[in-house]
Amino acid sequence: MLSxxxxxxxxxxxxALTIALLPFxxxxxxxxxxxxxxFSFAERERNLYTAPMRDYSLPWLSGFGGQALAALVGIFVVSALTFLLSKSIKRVKRS
Known part of the structure; x- marks a missing residue:
């Protein structure tokens, strides 16, 4: 197991890899x-809700900085959820 x-x-x-590849x-x-x-049904699209980081950007920070920060937030959220899921799986296996 990794420390x-x-x-x-x-x-x-x-x-770092995500930020480096972001311009591409x-x-x-x-x-x-x-x-x-x-198939010409894109114009009938409607949003049920507005995503906070739609199109991998932040509405209050434009350009590369907004994209980079959105990517970092996404990495953090996915990592935290993965960590919590692994901890709950470990608890289930122990009991």
């Missing part, structure tokens, strides 16, 4: 958006 120090290094490496992210629509445009 806490190694986990921190892994998370820092993932964050595609601006093209994803597969679902492309199909919606191709």
């Amino acid at each position: 806490r120090y190694r986990w921190a290094l892994v998370l820092i490496a993932i964050a 992210a595609s601006e093209l629509p994803d597969g679902l958006e492309r199909v919606a445009e191709m």
